[in-house]
Amino acid sequence: MSLSGAAAVGSSRNLRRAVEFGKTHVVRPKGKHQATIVWLHGLGDNGSSWSQILETLPLPNIKWICPTAPSQPISLFGGFPSTAWFDVVDLTENGPDDVEGLDVAAAHVANLLANEPADIKLGVGGFSMGAGTSLYSATCFALGKYGNGNPYPINLSAVIGLSGWLPCAKTLTGKLEEEQIKNRAASLPILVCHGKGDDVVPFKFGEKSSQALLSHGFKKTTFKAYGALGHYTIPQETEDVCAWLTSTLGLEEMLALFLSSSSSYLTLSRSVTLHLSRRTTLSSLTMSTNLSTHAYAGNPLKSKTPKSTDTFSPSSAFESLKALIPQIPNHPTPSPDFKVLPFSKGRPLVFSSGGGDASTTSPIWHLGWISLADCKGMLASRGVDLDENSLVYLGPKVEEDLVCWAVDVSEEEEDGVVSGLESRKLCFVELRTLMVAADWVDQRAMDELAIAGHARALLEWHNVSRFCGSCGGTNVAKEAGRRKQCSNTACGKRVYPRVDPVVIMLVIDRENDRALLSRQSRYVPRMWSCLAGFIEPGESLEEAVRRETWEETGIEVEDVVYHSSQPWPVGPSSTPCQLMLGFFAFAKTLDINVDKEELEDAQWHSREDVKKALAFAEYRKAQRTAASKIEQICKGVEKSKSLTTDFNVESGELAPMFIPGPFAIAHHLISTWVSHSQGSKTLPLRNLCYSPRSEPLWRPPSSDDSLGQLRSHSPPHSDRKSNLVMVLSDSLPARSRPFPVDSPVTTSPPATIWLIWIKLRKRLDPKQVLSFLLSS
């Protein structure tokens, strides 16, 4: 590493550069895709750890690609292998540069960016030696070629280097004179950040690097110094990076998202939490009223109900549909156009995309919409005529000039009608599996889930309301399937889609700071949840909460406070759509007397225990497992009709209990209570934001923690990095061991370990430290 430049290294390894890069993690944009940035980790780290940090940034328009460096022998480590973008010989100003390694790394970055759409702005950034690679890429971009002379193919719009340095700085002298090169250098925005407390890559390296960039004509270089920052990142720095990227790349501001009522509050709150956590508290966030959308709520097709005279209205669309069907397939394209979502036995048709190759995150499912012509053709192949009355109106997508319908093909599926669909990689999947597989911070996924839930509820209701409850006559669909009517003219009774209200309540023991959780025998092992029950005729919601709690647990409840509600279209077909009404209920008596016919068990749980039960990592894992299963089913690998193993996923350390995932209202009732500050007698009652990565999972590390304990936490990223480093560093002098280790350290020590090792280098033999690390 040199600012002054020196001979290239590599002579000691003639067989080098059979490089194999590690796993690449992709963070998809939560909003409109405007820019793609490759982010490079530091020495010994990996792409995964940074992807988790980048995912939490309030930059919904950026796609992040986080590759993992190849594992290679590091001269600095006496030849011990570590994940690294290039070789490092010494951490001095006159150390040699590994130009060959830098070229390989820069070319890998360029390859990752090469396939992005033409209108997407491209950038590269990184931490420590990742920053070195980024800044080196900036010079390649300006020069139009790599160090080895090959042309550099990417048009960069932003470069970021945190806690790093500019390799090969001195060799730039005289190379940037040509007009074209000068212009490219002058136009490239570069952000260099460095902490004055950095004892791994000294502050002066960052400072000199930015000066070198400016003196070589990179006029848009910005340098930011941070007082007490060491070799890690802090919220102030990430906020500066976010602000710089937003203005440099002309990204849509978060405010625009704020004002969009259709945005998922989960997505928002996560970003908001990050921004507000250090300045103010969540409870002061008053804008959340419109943002609290549970899974299955916020159906985009139902957001605007057209008037009956509108061409998108149920009656108008039905008339167009009726006229169109006989003309298929020899018909002109109608306006609005129609598409159909088939269901079989309550399962929507879906297909899976993404995943598969090792370079992306978990696959994504999409609803399997088919055209009206395909729908008619599919049924005709089984001798069935498409009847407009068998289609159920779901709603319009006005901006796409489209009206959406659902159709139940359960009977046809038994006749094998789906064989044609399977060849197109379409398959029917249980809605619950789709729910678990949906990324709850992905607005598109939650929109599709809501559409599927609404459609399933309507079709299930059609199934269970075939006959008139008054006279036994046949019910026929009316208003494009939005209601039914008895065909017996003497009766003519009208029936409407059924919704079953259910109260769900978290019972709280205020005095002892505990919550009442229960288990039903049908739950998967280890799962505990809130009490719940159907409302009886002639009963208020508050009465239902008190009665159910008393019946099931013998506990008497005083105050009952409403929280929020959630449509639940994944219950049994006899209740096609439950409406879950969520409450906090404050206990008056504490003795539990479980009704064993209703519940398997009910217990008071301390706040600490419930915190641990918010097994965020398990939700993510279950999400990925379910997403992969859907992909397998769609590929025809697995024909299983139900997937019950959503939570029986492999995990190194299973929590003793967990609560339902973020797709269920129970999760939000419980996490709201858990995240509210202890000792306060009142709960923030309305529309609370929930952040999947927020405080409930985290406590500040202490110097008594082992490394394994520290790692098992999932704290807000910046705190984790700084505290981990702080705690370990502080604990060093007092301990006889180099640092506390109680779990195997991976063969690639993370950056933190590397930092510790650097600190210890003066006192211990490096090989001794590393062999200790690897053997522990």
Ligand SMILES: [Zn+2]
């Ligand atoms: Zn009737």
